[in-house]
Amino acid sequence: MEIHVPSVTSSSHVERHPKGTQARILLSSVFGPYARDDQFGSRSINPMELYHNQVTRAQGSFSLRMFHRSWGIMLIQANISAPCTVLDFPTRKDFEREITAHAYDVIGISLIIVNIAKVREMCRMIRKLSPNSTIVVGGHVAAIPGVDKMIDADQIVRGEGVSWMRRYLGEDQSAPIRHPAIVSGMRTRIMGIRLPELKGATAATIIPSVGCPMGCNFCTTSAFFGGKGNFVNFFESGDELFEVMQQMEAELKVQSFFVMDENFLLHRERAMRLLERMKERQKSWSMSVFASANAIRKYTMQELVELGVSWLWMGLESPQASYNKLQGTDTRQLTRELREHGIRVQGSTIIGLEHHTPDNIVADIEHAVSHDTDFHQFMLYTPVPGTPLYQQMSEEGRMLRDVDYADVHGQFKFNFKHAAISRDDSKRFLDWAFWRDFEVNGPSLYRISRTLLAGWKRYKDWPDARVRERFTREMHKLNGVYSSALWAMERQFRRVDVKVSDQIGALREEFRRESGIVSRLMPAVLGPILLWSTRREEKRLARGKTYEPPTILERRNWAEA
Ligand code: B12
Numbered sequence: 001m002e003i004h005v006p007s008v009t010s011s012s013h014v015e016r017h018p019k020g021t022q023a024r025i026l027l028s029s030v031f032g033p034y035a036r037d038d039q040f041g042s043r044s045i046n047p048m049e050l051y052h053n054q055v056t057r058a059q060g061s062f063s064l065r066m067f068h069r070s071w072g073i074m075l076i077q078a079n080i081s082a083p084c085t086v087l088d089f090p091t092r093k094d095f096e097r098e099i100t101a102h103a104y105d106v107i108g109i110s111l112i113i114v115n116i117a118k119v120r121e122m123c124r125m126i127r128k129l130s131p132n133s134t135i136v137v138g139g140h141v142a143a144i145p146g147v148d149k150m151i152d153a154d155q156i157v158r159g160e161g162v163s164w165m166r167r168y169l170g171e172d173q174s175a176p177i178r179h180p181a182i183v184s185g186m187r188t189r190i191m192g193i194r195l196p197e198l199k200g201a202t203a204a205t206i207i208p209s210v211g212c213p214m215g216c217n218f219c220t221t222s223a224f225f226g227g228k229g230n231f232v233n234f235f236e237s238g239d240e241l242f243e244v245m246q247q248m249e250a251e252l253k254v255q256s257f258f259v260m261d262e263n264f265l266l267h268r269e270r271a272m273r274l275l276e277r278m279k280e281r282q283k284s285w286s287m288s289v290f291a292s293a294n295a296i297r298k299y300t301m302q303e304l305v306e307l308g309v310s311w312l313w314m315g316l317e318s319p320q321a322s323y324n325k326l327q328g329t330d331t332r333q334l335t336r337e338l339r340e341h342g343i344r345v346q347g348s349t350i351i352g353l354e355h356h357t358p359d360n361i362v363a364d365i366e367h368a369v370s371h372d373t374d375f376h377q378f379m380l381y382t383p384v385p386g387t388p389l390y391q392q393m394s395e396e397g398r399m400l401r402d403v404d405y406a407d408v409h410g411q412f413k414f415n416f417k418h419a420a421i422s423r424d425d426s427k428r429f430l431d432w433a434f435w436r437d438f439e440v441n442g443p444s445l446y447r448i449s450r451t452l453l454a455g456w457k458r459y460k461d462w463p464d465a466r467v468r469e470r471f472t473r474e475m476h477k478l479n480g481v482y483s484s485a486l487w488a489m490e491r492q493f494r495r496v497d498v499k500v501s502d503q504i505g506a507l508r509e510e511f512r513r514e515s516g517i518v519s520r521l522m523p524a525v526l527g528p529i530l531l532w533s534t535r536r537e538e539k540r541l542a543r544g545k546t547y548e549p550p551t552i553l554e555r556r557n558w559a560e561a
């Protein structure tokens with residue numbers, strides 16, 4: 001086989017494609033199925049799911065199941081004028097069909113490090129079935145040292161891809177970013193029921209920036225887009241962001257947004273200008289954001305609530321870790337306060353930090369669990385190529401050489417030599433953390449119902465109509481459904497922990513008191529159905545049932561050749 005030597009580039013040096021914007025482009029994610037063990041690096045414990053993979057994975061039938069599109073290639077497609085197809089979650093057959101059915105000049109593949117074996121196979125298929133195509137590989141995989149010798153691609157792109165692709169096609173790389181309309185999640189399931197996909201019911205994803213200037217040593221997103229002090233902003237000001245959100249509101253009929261920005265609240269000026277515009281136009285929007293504790297502390301609770309922050313993903317590293325983003329914050333107090341104001345908190349805790357030992361790690365996990373967040377993500381401390389941590393571990397000779405990249409996803413075992421914890425124990429502690437959080441705090445669905453109710457009670461008579469409307473909307477839309485789910489959870493969770501089951505029962509009572517007549521009656525009917533579907537799902541999961549995202553194909557600027 002002839003191996004081309006690819007250039008590994010970022011957007012600052014790009015050689016233009018001879019056909020420019022006339023080139024036909026295919027942008028694809030890697031092929032599935034994902035939730036199984038195979039020779040292409042799929043792993044059953046690493047499905048293409050956010051919550052079930054790394055957040056609610058120990059919660060059985062209560063685990064939140066949903067899929068997210070590959071936003072990077074959607075963003076690139078929306079910002080080039082060449083005819084372009086996005087193929088998301090293909091099977092190998094779908095991919096083969098697409099590259100043989102059309103004469104693509106450029107085939108771009110997007111992937112992260114775990115999926116390296118898939119791109120190797122996809123390059124092989126392209127060379128055989130579409131030999132005239134130029135292969136461009138982008139996404140976090142580009143951070144692997146020596147990746148150019150591992151796959152048969154022509155170009156490997158590091159960092160931001162819109163500007164790279166624009167330069168490659170001879171377009172203006174600094175033209176304003178056109179934001180694609182993205183429904184944040186799809187095929188949502190919980191308690192054995194697939195939720196209906198009604199227009200406007202699911203949040204729109206907004207991508208204000210990539211990267212994060214905080215530069216924590218293990219953080220791959222920060223490192224990939226420039227590291228400490230750097231990031232790439234797509235929408236600089238609150239005004240620009242407001243306009244984009246308004247467009248999405250009109251296009252997707254949404255009032256809630258999933259803001260895909262690693263540290264949204266860090267940019268206070270932008271957020272506060274956005275709030276001003278929201279107030280001017282009476283927008284009762286809600287926002288799910290990622291933010292570090294030090295950034296959250298720049299705001300009062302009232303500002304967060306007025307801004308519509310309804311869900312917050314925050315790092316809760318061990319109290320002994322010295323990350324700037326925590327800056328001495330009492331994260332337990334902060335979490336409690338946020339939840340009392342109706343803000344759902346998703347904590348994120350790293351297992352296996354440098355100071356952890358078999359003797360102190362249990363206390364650190366208990367500390368994390370004691371935050372009683374609505375959701376809790378646990379991840380192994382993982383030196384990933386491209387990060388300062390990887391550099392340091394490599395220099396210290398602590399990287400384990402025989403670990404397959406497909407297993408470097410933070411949910412299995414260490415990929416480095418830890419001073420005090422063995423590889424096998426790293427998995428045991430990780431699995432235990434998930435279980436402990438579930439056992440002590442109960443299903444996340446129960447926890448978010450509790451936060452929602454607290455917020456509604458506090459803000460239902462609030463003077464700002466936008467805030468009132470948001471809480472009333474969130475509460476009333478689902479009130480009867482939450483009560484019914486609580487009815488079923490209370491019974492099912494009795495098998496895990498009676499105390500938590502009683503707490504769920506008490507919350508159900510509270511919901512009942514706050515409900516109208518229809519919602520009061522609903523649990524009697526819907527509750528038993530949900531209990532039945534929950535138990536059916538438990539049996540399915542025990543038999544090894546897994547879920548896969550659907551294959552999606554979207555063309556833009558397309559005329560059949
Ligand atoms: C959404 C998401 C997911 C979705 C994936 C959806 C999908 N369709 O792939 C879900 C939830 C399923 C997921 C799962 C996992 N994820 Co994930 N995920 C993300 C997240 C939060 C957002 C990605 C995103 O859209 N970003 C915004 C877009 C605009 O950025 P981007 O994708 O990087 O794309 C830009 C460039 O990379 C480049 N680019 C990308 N593709 C291409 C292609 C071409 C041709 C070109 C030229 C350029 C280019 O241009 C884009 C625009 O600038 C990121 C964190 C983050 N903030 O990025 C983590 C992230 C990508 N995930 C990560 C990890 C580790 C995982 C898991 C392994 C973790 C786990 N155990 O759960 C699994 C793997 C699942 C699997 N089987 O593959 C890591 C990747 C680490 C690495 N170095 O490889 C990240 C960076 C999080 C982190 N900080 O650790 N993930």
Ligand code: SF4
Nearest residue numbers: 212215216219222262
């Ligand atoms: S604050 Fe979060 S996103 Fe920013 S560098 Fe640290 S871990 Fe990464």
